[in-house]
Amino acid sequence: MKLGIRSQLSLFSLLLMLVVGSFAGLFLEHQRRNSIEQQIEQELSHYAAAARELVAESKAETVLQFDSLADRLGQATTSRITIIALDGRVLGDSNLTLNEVAAVENHGQRPEVLEALLHGKGIYRRYSTTIETEMLYVAIPFGAPKILGTVRTAKPLAEVDHAISELRLTLIFTGILALLLAILLSGLASHLLTGTLRKLIRHAKSLPAGSSSASDDIELLAGSFNHLAEELESHITELRRMERDQRQFIANASHELRTPVAVIRANAETLLDGAIKDEVMGPKLLQALDRNAGRLTLILADLLDLARIDAKQTHLEVTNLHLPEYVTRAVETLEALAQQRAIKININLEQTSSLRADPQALQQILLNLIENAIKYAPPAGSVEIKSQRQADRMLITVKDSGPGIPESCRKKVFQRFYRVDNGRSREVGGTGLGLSIVKALVEAMQGEVGVEAVEPTGALFWVSLPVS
Numbered sequence: 055m056k057l058g059i060r061s062q063l064s065l066f067s068l069l070l071m072l073v074v075g076s077f078a079g080l081f082l083e084h085q086r087r088n089s090i091e092q093q094i095e096q097e098l099s100h101y102a103a104a105a106r107e108l109v110a111e112s113k114a115e116t117v118l119q120f121d122s123l124a125d126r127l128g129q130a131t132t133s134r135i136t137i138i139a140l141d142g143r144v145l146g147d148s149n150l151t152l153n154e155v156a157a158v159e160n161h162g163q164r165p166e167v168l169e170a171l172l173h174g175k176g177i178y179r180r181y182s183t184t185i186e187t188e189m190l191y192v193a194i195p196f197g198a199p200k201i202l203g204t205v206r207t208a209k210p211l212a213e214v215d216h217a218i219s220e221l222r223l224t225l226i227f228t229g230i231l232a233l234l235l236a237i238l239l240s241g242l243a244s245h246l247l248t249g250t251l252r253k254l255i256r257h258a259k260s261l262p263a264g265s266s267s268a269s270d271d272i273e274l275l276a277g278s279f280n281h282l283a284e285e286l287e288s289h290i291t292e293l294r295r296m297e298r299d300q301r302q303f304i305a306n307a308s309h310e311l312r313t314p315v316a317v318i319r320a321n322a323e324t325l326l327d328g329a330i331k332d333e334v335m336g337p338k339l340l341q342a343l344d345r346n347a348g349r350l351t352l353i354l355a356d357l358l359d360l361a362r363i364d365a366k367q368t369h370l371e372v373t374n375l376h377l378p379e380y381v382t383r384a385v386e387t388l389e390a391l392a393q394q395r396a397i398k399i400n401i402n403l404e405q406t407s408s409l410r411a412d413p414q415a416l417q418q419i420l421l422n423l424i425e426n427a428i429k430y431a432p433p434a435g436s437v438e439i440k441s442q443r444q445a446d447r448m449l450i451t452v453k454d455s456g457p458g459i460p461e462s463c464r465k466k467v468f469q470r471f472y473r474v475d476n477g478r479s480r481e482v483g484g485t486g487l488g489l490s491i492v493k494a495l496v497e498a499m500q501g502e503v504g505v506e507a508v509e510p511t512g513a514l515f516w517v518s519l520p521v522s
Contacts, residue, residue, distance in 0.1 A: 083218055090214045091190065095177060098192035098207040101131040105205045106196040109137060114145075121146035121155050134189070134208040138167060140201060161206075166193040170204050179211070187212065314346035314353070321346075353487070360470070360487060363494045370412035370498055374522040377407035377441055377448065384420040385439075388428060396434040399424075407441040408522040409448040415495040416519075420450075422488045423515050427454035430513070448521045453514040464505050468493040492517075 105127050114120045120137045128135040128148025137146040142162020147155050161167055169176030170193040182189045193206040321339045330336045362368045378401075385392075385399055392399055409416075427437040435455040442449045459467060459474055466472045471486040496503040501519040508514050 079222075083222065087214060087218055091179075091211070094190055094209055094211075094214070095192065098133060098190065098209060099175075099194075101127075101133050101135070102192050102194045102205055102207040105131075105135055105207065106194055109196050109205055110198065117145055117155060118152065121150075121152050124148045131207070136161070136206040136208070137203065138162075138193075138206060139203045140171075142167070145203070164191075164193075166191040166206060167204050170194050170206075171201065176204075182208075314350040317346045318343055318350070357487065359491050360494065363491070363498065368415075368495075368498070370415055370495075372410050372412055372499055375409055375411050375413060375416060377409055377450065378403045378405065380413070380416050380420055381439055381441075384417060384424050387421060388425055391425065392428050392437075395428060395431070397428050397431050398434075398436045399428075400436060400438045401440075402438065403441040404443060407443070407448060410520045410522055411499050411501075412495075415499060419492050419495055419517060420452075422492050423452040423517070426488065427452050427456070427513075427515075430454055430456035432456060443521060444518070446521055447518045450517045450519070451514055452516075453508055453512060455508075455512045458507055458511050459505060459513045461507065464507075467505055468503065 108127065109120075109123065112119070112123050114123055124135045124137050124146035125148050133148075135146075135148040136144060138161045139145050142160040144150075144155055144158045144161055147158070150158060164178075165180075166176035166178040169178070174194065176191070176193040178191045180189065180191070181187070188211045189208045190211055191206055191208045193204045195201045195204050197203065321343050325336070325339050325343075329339055359368075381401060381403060385401065391397075424437065424439065431437055431454040437455075438451075438453045440451045440453075442451075463472075463474045467474065468489045470490040473486050493503050496517055496519070499519060501517060503515070503517050506514045506516070
């Protein structure tokens with residue numbers, strides 16, 4: 055008999071429950087048994103240690119005295135106590151009468167006794183032929199400085215079997231309840247999942263042969279599955295891209311951090327080896343330490359900024375802002391750098407340049423773009439900052455007179471750690487993350503960012519944000 059979809063789903067769910075439940079039960083039983091046996095072993099070790107001290111202090115000499123002492127110790131510890139002479143003779147046993155002690159076989163070759171005499175403690179599990187039950191034995195030697203024999207404590211493992219039996223009953227009871235619940239839930243789930251499909255099948259059966267409606271419904275169902283497959287493929291592709299980007303980001307970050315760390319370590323070792331006393335090399339190495347420590351600080355700060363943006367932990371409070379105020383503040387902050395390179399900064403802003411942005415984010419965007427323009431412009435070059443309203447957007451541009459950016463690189467400059475010229479970027483102190491932060495902040499404020507070429511040379515970065 056061929057099972058329907060609903061029956062197949064139910065059967066699969068039940069089989070899955072049985073397999074998982076069986077493995078879980080076996081695992082719990084194994085863990086419980088080990089736990090109880092370890093607990094018994096610890097108790098017997100304590101009892102054996104206490105019995106050894108009492109045997110040593112008792113000054114017992116005859117079998118009657120040893121057996122009487124074993125009986126008292128066994129009653130006090132609720133365990134079997136056996137006192138064994140060095141030659142293997144049983145001197146006393148709490149589970150045997152005096153006559154049985156005299157007739158019991160030599161215990162000198164018992165594994166736990168041999169191990170105790172060799173290593174100071176013996177532990178063994180086996181079936182006791184004397185009292186006919188499974189036992190756990192712990193033996194330790196007594197007598198000082200000369201070993202006179204061993205004291206052995208033992209307990210039957212019946213309580214372990216009893217605890218495991220109780221656990222099995224509990225697992226069976228809960229398993230039956232879980233199985234009944236699984237039957238109910240799987241039936242309900244399969245009913246809900248197959249409801250629409252069953253309706254479609256009933257509808258298709260009710261249509262006359264050759265009806266286009268039946269074909270249309272089946273094609274619609276097939277189309278839905280195809281659409282679902284395409285959506286899943288798109289998601290998988292996106293996940294793979296994100297995973298690839300993450301691996302690339304980690305590799306790039308490691309590479310960027312490795313260089314300043316290596317320089318700091320090498321310079322520190324050289325200074326410690328005595329270069330700090332060198333009037334020429336000492337200051338140079340210290341300056342290199344400071345320079346690379348500063349670079350390391352910048353990289354880590356940018357990485358933290360990106361991490362916060364990616365994790366949506368950067369709270370942006372978008373409000374109406376007057377652009378000239380923030381441009382003036384950014385230029386004043388970078389004035390010393392511009393004077394050092396003799397860069398002329400031209401500002402051409404619309405006085406009504408109002409836009410909607412987060413104050414701190416806008417300041418960080420302007421600082422980054424203007425600082426890059428100053429650094430990449432040639433000495434005595436120029437930087438121009440302009441604004442222009444375009445419908446409901448404010449366009450901000452920062453143009454430099456530097457070497458420009460090749461067309462093949464313009465779409466990549468906003469990628470993390472991407473550099474058009476690695477040597478030049480490191481020379482001017484860039485981390486390779488600034489433009490990535492700019493792009494993330496601009497997009498978080500519903501804006502756009504890009505870069506264009508300038509004739510004959512130079513680059514123009516633009517940011518478009520909503521107006522007030």
